[in-house]
Amino acid sequence: LPKARVAAYKVFGYEPDILSAFNHAITDGVDVISISMNSKFPSEFIGSGFAIGSFNVVANGIIIVNSGGNYGPSPYTLTNVEPWVITVAASTTDRDFFSYVTLGNKKVLEGASFHGSGMPSGKFYQLIKGADAKAPKASRRKA
Numbered sequence: 001l002p003k004a005r006v007a008a009y010k011v012f013g014y015e016p017d018i019l020s021a022f023n024h025a026i027t028d029g030v031d032v033i034s035i036s037m038n039s040k041f042p043s044e045f046i047g048s049g050f051a052i053g054s055f056n057v058v059a060n061g062i063i064i065v066n067s068g069g070n071y072g073p074s075p076y077t078l079t080n081v082e083p084w085v086i087t088v089a090a091s092t093t094d095r096d097f098f099s100y101v102t103l104g105n106k107k108v109l110e111g112a113s114f115h116g117s118g119m120p121s122g123k124f125y126q127l128i129k130g131a132d133a134k135a136p137k138a139s140r141r142k143a
Contacts, residue, residue, distance in 0.1 A: 013037065015049030022053040026060045033062060038069035039079050051082050058084040103127075 007028050009021035018037065025033055037050055045051040054064050068089025071077040080087045099113030104124065 011035075011037075015053075019049055019053045022057045025062060026057060030062060033057060033064045035064065036067040037080075038067060038071075045082065054082055054085050 007025065007030050009024055011017045011021045022033075043051075045055075054066075057064055063086065064084070065086045065088055066080045068078050068080060068087050071079075072089070073092060078087065078089065097113055099111055101109050101111070103109065
């Protein structure tokens with residue numbers, strides 16, 4: 001994005017540090033937080049500073065992307081399960097899932113998708129710029 005900027009916050013994993021960084025990100029007007037925080041054991045949302053702080057961040061219009069953790073690939077090793085946070089993890093799946101879109105000029109673009117049936121054919125959808133798909137910063141609530 002032409003107006004994108006990078007903000008970095010040094011956090012050592014203590015809840016007060018995490019909450020402070022989240023509050024600074026809200027005040028600084030960031031759009032996305034990419035964080036790699038995980039625990040070996042899951043905790044209830046009500047007792048997790050990360051869960052409560054990240055909920056406040058999302059309530060202020062900021063997207064959070066978090067790592068899936070480093071304790072897999074055994075079952076039940078993912079501990080970042082807050083439904084308001086996008087959790088990204090590696091996979092050992094040995095196949096790709098492709099989807100296609102045909103533009104009005106008949107150009108076909110290939111991309112990745114988990115949606116098996118695709119969009120209804122014969123119907124046209126307006127293309128927009130990514131910057132037009134998000135809410136303006138002025139409409140965000142302040143903490």
